[in-house]
Amino acid sequence: MRVAVYLPLLVPVLAAVSARWLAGRLHPRVGTWLLTATAVGxxxxxxxxxxxxxxxxxxxxxxxxxxxxxxxxxxxxxDPASLTLAMTACVLLVLALAAAGRALIRRTRALINAARTARRLPTEIPFGRVVVFDDPCPDAYALPGVPGRIVVSTGMLDALNTRERQVLLAHERAHLTCGHHVFVALAYLAAATNPLLRPVAAAVGYTTERWADEYAASAVGDRRLVARTIAKAALLTSRHHSPPAGALAITTGSAATKLRGAGPVPRRVAALLAAPPRRRRLLLALALTVLALAAACSIETVRDLDALFDLARIAAS
Structure with a gap:
């Protein structure tokens, strides 16, 4: 326990440093599953x-x-740790539990409100799960629910041609079909519990968007078209309001300031203009090994802690 207890506290630092790098090299679907499992684990x-x-x-x-x-x-x-360190752990644990509870309430409320909004939207519409609302401001997002809804403004539809509309709808449909809201919510809760995991949660947000991009590229059969549509939609929506809490949009995380740097949208466009992502089994195996090592250290810590208290009980008797 003198060694094993500290490794799970250090691995999140490694995960935070490597999260963006992993997100850019793993297949988006694999990256989403891996990074979400890493954040939660x-x-x-x-x-x-x-x-x-x-x-x-x-x-x-x-x-x-x-x-x-x-x-x-x-x-x-x-005691494997000094009293000062143990008391510091007490304070950090209380803060982590409070933050986790607050984040759980906030995220649950956002998803419930999004589902209620989706349920109140009309069901008998000619576009299936797509709801078109009259608004000149370009906007589009996916609302989770049973059933989920794809909400698009007339301003967005008017700004895109027929093929670009197909890309937009395919992208938003991927968010609902693949359950991206669940991955994002789990990563968000993990990051609230441990702030060191915020880069990992941000990477999950990126990989879910990349997953939807690849889904759209497969649906329309044109990666360059998807790249052009994403860039165009980002420019159209950068001056307007963000999607409701709990919703995912084709331009999620694409503020105008990020468009001037290596933000999510430029990276997504660059990935689509490159060759399709490959499956990197060695990199995946390495990441899973590190996660398994942290889990093994936690198991060893629990065993040693139980042995320590057993020894204390024997001494007391």
Whole structure:
């Protein structure tokens, strides 16, 4: 436990540094699954590490030791961390749980409101799941729900030609068909629990958009057309309001300032103008190995913590 407990606290730093790099090299579907699993897994393992460190501090409180029937002196003698570090872990754990609870409430509320909005939209329409609303401002997004809805403004439709409309609808349809809202929500919750994972959550947002881009490219059979449509839609919507909370749009994360740098939209356009993504099994195996190592350290930490308290109980008896 003296070593294993700290590794899950360090791996999120490695994940944060490499998240954008992985997102740009893995196939978008594989990258989305991997980065989401990484965010959730590291949030759990780092939280478990903080819990283990905090437990050694709480266990040394005489009243808690009396209630648990273990020797406080043994815990103090064999504590793998200093009392200051253990108390710091207590504070961080409380903050992480509070942030996770707040984020869970906020994200759940956003998804419920989005689903309610989608359910209230008309169902008997000539475009199937697509709802067209009269607004000169170009806008388009996918609302999750049962069923989900693709919402498009007349301003967006008027600005695109027939083939570009097909790209737009295929992209938004991918968000609903592939359940991208779930991946984004899980990564968001993990990042709220552990702020070090925010770059990983941002990478999940990027890979879901790339996944939808590749879906649209497969549907229309023209990668350059998809790239042109994304760039055009980004320019059209950069001056207008963002989609509702819980919705995903073809230009998600594409503020005008990001268009001037290596933001999500330029990177997506560049990826579409390049060759189709390849499956990088070695890179995937390496990332999974690191995640498995963090999980193994957490299991070892739990076993050692249980052994420490067993020893304290034996000493007390």
């Amino acid at each position: 590291l949030a759990l393992t780092s939280g478990l590490a903080l819990t283990a460190l905090a437990a050694t501090a709480v266990g040394q409180i005489p009243l808690v030791g009396a209630l648990g029937d273990w020797s406080v002196g043994v815990l103090h003698r064999d």
